[in-house]
Amino acid sequence: MKIESRERDGAVVVALVGEVDLQHSPSVRKHLMELMFDRRPVVVDMTAVEYIDSSGIASLVEAYQAARKNGTRFVLAAVSQPAMRVLQLARLDKVFALADTVEAGLSA
Amino acid sequence: MRVEERPQHLPAALADDLDLIAEMTADFARSLDIEETLRLGLAHISSRMEAEAASIFLMEPGTGELVCRACFGPADVTGLRLPKGQGIVWRAVNRNATELVRDATDDPDFAHQVDNNTGFVTRSILCAPMAVRDERLGAIELFNKKGGGSFDADDRRVLQALAASAALALINARQAADMAEQKALKHELSLAADIQRAMLPPQRPPEFPIHGINLPARGVSGDFFDVVELTGGKIAFAIADVSGKGMNAAMLMSKTASLFRCLAKRLDGPGAVLAAIDSELAETSSAGMFVTMVAGILDPAAGNVVLANAGHEPPLLCCGASLTRIDEGMPPLGIVPDLFSQGCPESTIELNGGALYLFTDGLTEAGGTEAMLGSDGVARMLAPHRVRPAPDRLRALVAQVAEAGLALKDDLTMLVVEDVRDQPAMNRQYQARPASLSAIRHDLGHALSALGVCGPVIPDIVLAVDEACQNVIRHAYGGGEGEMIVQLRGDHDHVDIRLIDFAPTIDPASVCPRDLNDVRPGGLGTHFIREVMDNVEFLAPPPGTGNLLRMAKRIGGHENRKP
Missing domain, CATH: 3.60.40.10 (PPM-type phosphatase domain)
Structure with missing residues (x-):
């Protein structure tokens, strides 16, 4: 999988591309937690997430909790259908801040 | 090696001899074909040592005879064979010492037959054997010092040095050829092995x-x-x-x-x-x-x-x-x-x-x-x-x-x-490590499709099995090396998946889903498994294995079956 980061409107847009599984979730977690440490607002672009497992979800939860503590923004945007299914199974679709598009996530 | 300058205090004749030895030694060191170098060098040696004729005899491995491989002078005796023990050459070889014969007609070992056949008149002979340790390789033989005199002790030392150098070069070249042959043979053997594997x-x-x-x-x-x-x-x-x-x-x-x-x-x-x-x-x-x-x-x-x-x-x-x-x-x-x-x-x-x-x-x-x-x-x-x-x-x-x-x-x-009549539709072994998970998801997805299952239930089942495999990797093996086997049985209506590992047997009671009201990382996997599958249980592991987890699901709804 790939992690692509870019700055936009004062926030960082992190695009996750491919399969976020046990092999790759440690690098996703590290990437997100470094942004949280810098107290940057983050929009996670999940358009191209083909698969995510409990370890991938756990990385998002950990970043989300850190953002809450910091009082910074952490939004999951354009969540792909397979990723949404897993968020629903975890009953976390009501917990995360979700946006339909990256633009909506930036202006939320 | 080259001698660039002549030291002033050396007599001219000795300096010439040293030059000849140095040149020939350098030629041997450069040469890929020592016999050819010897042949070419023979004329050079003859003229520098003022010999009227010269021959090189090499030991023939099969017969043990000395055969003339090169000659210089008025009579061509190339190919001449000297049966064991005959003549001055054999004497030099057998004694492994340079023979200086000032007057050949006086020497009982001199073979007159060659002179009779060729018309050459031999007066004096200088013959140096070529040998390395105990291996006799042949000899260099010079005939008749020009100007009518005989070869002397100085000539003897020079030819002895040349013969020793030539012998070393010959043996090196033979060993190199043997090695090249062995290498070629090894290469051919590996080609043959390749062809066999391809069969x-x-x-x-x-x-x-x-x-x-x-x-x-x-x-x-x-x-x-x-x-x-x-x-x-x-x-x-x-x-x-x-x-x-x-x-x-x-x-x-x-x-x-x-x-x-x-x-x-x-x-x-x-x-x-x-x-x-x-x-x-x-x-x-x-x-x-x-x-x-x-x-x-x-x-x-x-x-x-x-x-x-x-x-x-x-x-x-x-x-x-x-x-x-x-x-x-x-x-x-x-x-x-x-x-x-x-x-x-x-x-x-x-x-x-x-x-x-x-x-x-x-x-x-x-x-x-x-x-x-x-x-x-x-x-x-x-x-x-x-x-x-x-x-x-x-x-x-x-x-x-x-x-x-x-x-x-x-x-x-x-x-x-x-007998595959009752065999699982999928039966595959994987290394218990995160890098295997992608292949497991891919193989299982294919196997479920092949059973006739389709629609959104496939990614759900794949997720559940992935999570169960993660538990094996992280908990059963605790990050250590091992294998796990994924088996799929069933049909379009009902699937039975077994996950077998070879880790120490774990207590099923220690595996429980997390409380969903507690939002924290980790612990989600077991919840996914139970949420997706109808029945999840640890069964008695087969002999030689550690754990057997069975996960079953009835495929409900027509959207999950092939029409």
């Missing part, structure tokens, strides 16, 4: 009913196995062992393998195939060589095998706890013509859900100082691996032979033929 059938998916493994004890193998799919869903197979080892066994193996591949599709039944191979081998093969071979045809739909055995280790039928040797058979192939003219008897074996093992004596004879393993030993070795998919089972068996310190004296080849 083995391709690796098929683990669920295919027949699998084999071949481990040569050296580069090339005298064993082979083959699997050929026939029309009508039947599958022909064979395993064979050629008597002897090394290159000639490998060549006979290649011939037998080609014959089998060609005949298996054309002839009706394994008995006819063996009889045809026998008649071909008996006619053309070299004396004392023979082939032991089992050929068979599996009917996967009926679960039976038709077998014919020509002198090979009896196959073992492994059915539940029972083990049967299939003993019937004929002598080996290629011994006497017409031994198989009445055909080769066939027997039909019902697999009854079991598996037939065929092997070469590399396995049964893989005993060190211990008694040979024998068929019972094979059965004991098989027991802990029976749960593994066939290709992994064969690899585990071979690894066990190696691990037990049972040296591979012979090539080791094994073939397993399974």
Whole structure:
């Protein structure tokens, strides 16, 4: 999988591309937690997430909790259908801040 | 080496001699063909040493005779042979000392015959042997100092130095040639091994009913196995062992393998195939060589095998706890013509859900100082691996032979033929590590589709199994090395997935889903498994394994079935 980061409107847009599984979730977690440490607002672009497992979800939860503590923004945007299914199974679709598009996530 | 300047205090004659030795030594060091260098250098040596004629004699390895390989002067004696012990040259060689003969007519060993034949008149001779340690290589011989005088002690020292240098160069060149030959031979052997490997059938998916493994004890193998799919869903197979080892066994193996591949599709039944191979081998093969071979045809739909055995280790039928040797058979192939003219008897074996093992004596004879393993030993070795998919089972068996310190004296080849009527639709072994998960998801997705399951239930089941595998990797093995097996059974309406590992057995009570009201990382996986699957339970693990997790799901809703 790939992690692509870019700055936009004062926030960082992190695009996750491919399969976020046990092999790759440690690098996703590290990437997100470094942004949280810098107290940057983050929009996670999940358009191209083909698969995510409990370890991938756990990385998002950990970043989300850190953002809450910091009082910074952490939004999951354009969540792909397979990723949404897993968020629903975890009953976390009501917990995360979700946006339909990256633009909506930036202006939320 | 080059002598650039002449030191002022050396006499001119000595300086000339040193120049000659230096030039020739440098030529030898540069040369790729020492004999050619000697031939070319001979004229140079003759003129610098003021000889009227010169010859080089080299020892011929086969005959032990000295043969003239080069000459310079008015008479051409190239090719002249000196039988053992005759003449000045032999005297120099036998004594390993330089011979200075001031007047040849006075010397009792001088061979007048050559002068008589050529018309050359020999006066004085200087002959230096070429030898390295105890190996006699030949000699350099000079005739008649120009101007009428004789060779002297200075000439003797110079020629002795030249001969020593030439001898070293000759022996070096021979050793280099030997090494190059060995290297070329090694390369050819590895090419032959490549060709042999290419003759083995391709690796098929683990669920295919027949699998084999071949481990040569050296580069090339005298064993082979083959699997050929026939029309009508039947599958022909064979395993064979050629008597002897090394290159000639490998060549006979290649011939037998080609014959089998060609005949298996054309002839009706394994008995006819063996009889045809026998008649071909008996006619053309070299004396004392023979082939032991089992050929068979599996009917996967009926679960039976038709077998014919020509002198090979009896196959073992492994059915539940029972083990049967299939003993019937004929002598080996290629011994006497017409031994198989009445055909080769066939027997039909019902697999009854079991598996037939065929092997070469590399396995049964893989005993060190211990008694040979024998068929019972094979059965004991098989027991802990029976749960593994066939290709992994064969690899585990071979690894066990190696691990037990049972040296591979012979090539080791094994073939397993399974009754696949009640086999899982998917049965695959993976390394228990995160990098395997992507392949597991891919394989399982395909296998579910092949069962007729479709729609959104596939990614759900794949997620549940992925999570269960993660538990094995993270908790059962705790990050250590190991394997896990994923099995899928069922149909479009109901799937049963089993996950087997070889880790220490864990307490099922310690595995529980997390409280969903507690938003924290981790602990989600087990919840996913229970949410997706209808029934999740740990069953008693099969012998030799650690844990068996069974996950079952009824496929509800028409969107999840193929129309």
